[in-house]
Amino acid sequence: MDFMEFKKSMIDQFGDLGFTEEELMSEVRRLKILRFDLDKKGLNIVSQFEGTIVFIDPKYDGEQVNRGEIWLCSIRSVSTVYNAIPLRRINASILMGLDEGMRRSIVDSLWKSNRVQFEEIFKEMYSEEVYARAYAEASEKYISQIREKDARITELERNLNQSMYMIRSRSPTEQQDGIQLRSDDVVETEPEKPVEKPSSHVASPSTGDAPVFQWRDGYVAPGVPELRYWDEPRNSGPEYRFDIERVAPDTLRCEGFPDGKYFVHISPRKNILVIRKHNFGSALCIEGRMRLEGLGELVPFTQKEMLVSEYNRKYDGVLVHL
Amino acid sequence: MGDSGGTLTLFSEHSYSRVMVFIDYRNIYENIRLLESNTRLDLFRLTQILMGNRDLVGAYVFDARMQFVTKDDATINMHNRLRELGFRVIARESIEYRDGAYVQKEVDVSMACEMLEHALTNHFDIAIVVSGDRDFVPVIQKVQAAGKRVEVAAFSESYNEETKRAADVYYMLDELPFMSMSSPTCQQGVDY
Numbered sequence: 001m002d003f004m005e006f007k008k009s010m011i012d013q014f015g016d017l018g019f020t021e022e023e024l025m026s027e028v029r030r031l032k033i034l035r036f037d038l039d040k041k042g043l044n045i046v047s048q049f050e051g052t053i054v055f056i057d058p059k060y061d062g063e064q065v066n067r068g069e070i071w072l073c074s075i076r077s078v079s080t081v082y083n084a085i086p087l088r089r090i091n092a093s094i095l096m097g098l099d100e101g102m103r104r105s106i107v108d109s110l111w112k113s114n115r116v117q118f119e120e121i122f123k124e125m126y127s128e129e130v131y132a133r134a135y136a137e138a139s140e141k142y143i144s145q146i147r148e149k150d151a152r153i154t155e156l157e158r159n160l161n162q163s164m165y166m167i168r169s170r171s172p173t174e175q176q177d178g179i180q181l182r183s184d185d186v187v188e189t190e191p192e193k194p195v196e197k198p199s200s201h202v203a204s205p206s207t208g209d210a211p212v213f214q215w216r217d218g219y220v221a222p223g224v225p226e227l228r229y230w231d232e233p234r235n236s237g238p239e240y241r242f243d244i245e246r247v248a249p250d251t252l253r254c255e256g257f258p259d260g261k262y263f264v265h266i267s268p269r270k271n272i273l274v275i276r277k278h279n280f281g282s283a284l285c286i287e288g289r290m291r292l293e294g295l296g297e298l299v300p301f302t303q304k305e306m307l308v309s310e311y312n313r314k315y316d317g318v319l320v321h322l
Numbered sequence: 323m324g325d326s327g328g329t330l331t332l333f334s335e336h337s338y339s340r341v342m343v344f345i346d347y348r349n350i351y352e353n354i355r356l357l358e359s360n361t362r363l364d365l366f367r368l369t370q371i372l373m374g375n376r377d378l379v380g381a382y383v384f385d386a387r388m389q390f391v392t393k394d395d396a397t398i399n400m401h402n403r404l405r406e407l408g409f410r411v412i413a414r415e416s417i418e419y420r421d422g423a424y425v426q427k428e429v430d431v432s433m434a435c436e437m438l439e440h441a442l443t444n445h446f447d448i449a450i451v452v453s454g455d456r457d458f459v460p461v462i463q464k465v466q467a468a469g470k471r472v473e474v475a476a477f478s479e480s481y482n483e484e485t486k487r488a489a490d491v492y493y494m495l496d497e498l499p500f501m502s503m504s505s506p507t508c509q510q511g512v513d514y
Contacts, residue, residue, distance in 0.1 A: 250506075265367055265499040268354055268477065274499040282504035292503045294360025315371065315499065 030074045033090060033110055035117070036065050047084065049075060054082040062086060070110065157287065164243075164256045242318050244309040247289075249296025252307075252320075257285045263317070264290075270298050276317035332490070339376045342446035343369050344433055345409075346453035347385040353477040354501065361501035366407050368500035372450050372475055372493065379446050383411045384433040412436070434461035441465040448473060451489075454480035462488045 034047040034054060045065055047054040054075060056065055065071060065086050073084035090106070111118065243255035254275070261281035265274050275283075275290075283290055295301075299322045312319035345365060354363055369381050383404055387397045401411045414428040437449055438461055449465055451458055454476030462472045462485070474489035478496050486492050 263367070264503045265364060266361060266501050266503055267497055267499045268357060268501060269496040272497070272499055273503075282502065284505040291505045293506045295503065297360055298357070314374075 027074070030076065031087070032073055032075050032084070033070060033113055034073050034075075034084060035070050035114060036067065038067055047073075049082055052080070052082055054084045057083040057085045060085055063089070065089075161256060161288070242309045242311075244307045244318070244320055245304060246301065246307055247304050249301035250291050250293060252290045252292065252295075254285055254288055254290050257288060257290070259286055260284075262290065264292060266298065266322075271322055273320040273322055274312065274315045274317040275320065276315075340379045340445070340447045341373050341376045341450060342379050342437075342440055342448070343372060343381040343450045343452065344437055345369075345381070345383045346429065346433060346451075346455060347383050348429070349453040349455055349476075349480060350495070353480055353495070357501055361503055364500050364502040365404065365409065367502065368452070368475075368495075368498065369409075371498050371500060372452070372473070376448065380440075381409050382433070382436060383409045384414075384429050384436075385411065386414045386427070386429050430455060430457045434458060437461055437465055438468075441468040441470045447471065450475060452476070452495075454482055454485060456482040456484050459484050459488045466490070 032049055034049065036045050036047045036056075038044070039046045039053075045056060045067060054073075057076075063086070070090040071084075071086040072088045072090055073086050075082045075084045090110075242257075243253075245253040245255075247253045257275075258277070260277060261279055262283045262285055263274075263276045263278045263281040264283040266272070283292060307320050307322065309318055309320040311317070345368075351363065354361075365383065369378070383401075385397070385401065387395070387401070397413075401413050404411050412432055414432055433453075434457075437451070440446055441449065441464075448471045450473045451462065452475045454474075458474075459482075462474070465472050466488075471490045472488075473491040473493065474485055475493035475495050475498075476485065478494055481492075481494075
């Protein structure tokens, strides 16, 4: 039976219904299935149809429309927006009461009318879920491995620095102040003493013991001259050579240098650099690497190279030839 | 004979020698201005190197500044930082605008007067003049006549032969490491 036959049968049964086919079709076209949600300000329950916002008709006084619900509504255009009169809530219970064909057609209809919104929502939910699952799996497997490797690297580097320092000092059995052997084997050191003329630190030439190079942190106040000449042979011996390599335009690799602050000064001719450990220094050495801002502009860098460097008595620091 | 910066000299260094340092700031600054973008002039370190293991009695910095400047003026702040480090900064308000350029006046004479006064009142044994300006030759000679030693430190570009001959010892500032370098700050993304 088509619509005209249906109408004729209705008229025969109930008399003239008082409406035309055009009016009915017009009314049917206004029926939309809408999903309601909060607006951006979080104040009103609204929906949207073809990019235009849809408000609930102010005169509507039926069942309350809540956020996230799907309703069959009759919408009317008002100025630049739509007003909707909710007719019936669409939920799973309705679908469950329907047969398979009806259920399918309603779901298809919902999907077609709201496909763009649903795709965005599902995409976001799915990607978040996939990412969370992958992250959890990766966390279990890889993060613990990375932590173990990092700890192992740190320990090996510490051992290497200690070995290098002991080789350079030629006294492998002597414990040095300020050196941390292991985290669980820290040697109790005496409090820092003010810098003084270190004649007692230098072995008498008659005993044949070689002097030991010791880094001083320079606790002397800046206004007090701290340069003091040691009573030692004028020529620097091999034990005062240092391994310094320029590995990048602004970076020096300084083997065996303790972490901390240093004073670094360059000559105006840019041919020599002097490095001194000092608590007020403005250059940092971290894990044997020291970055000096602007060094690449002062002295062009072409390739990695070892720099001739040795302790200099006059400047009381490590003299590096650039 | 002593060994000073790799050159031969008649004089030896003794830890008991009283040293006074006189620095002509603008004369030094003009020579290192091009390096200031990557380094910083460290007068403190320069004074330490020149002084060696001798006894420093006083370190003077002579400079000029504009009249009627606010307390936030960069020159004033620089002078105050030097004072905090222990330098005696004598800043003449004597910068004049003449023939399209700023010129400083009175500074050289001020420095010469200070040197001579301290020499005649026996406040030091050794004066170290950090300037290559030839204008200081007469005062160098007068200070020497008062029985004092005068050492001069200057850049090769501003060195004058007369000044070099007048000095008892001279230092080439080009070879002395006194330009301070530092590591980038954390905000600049230090990558070690």
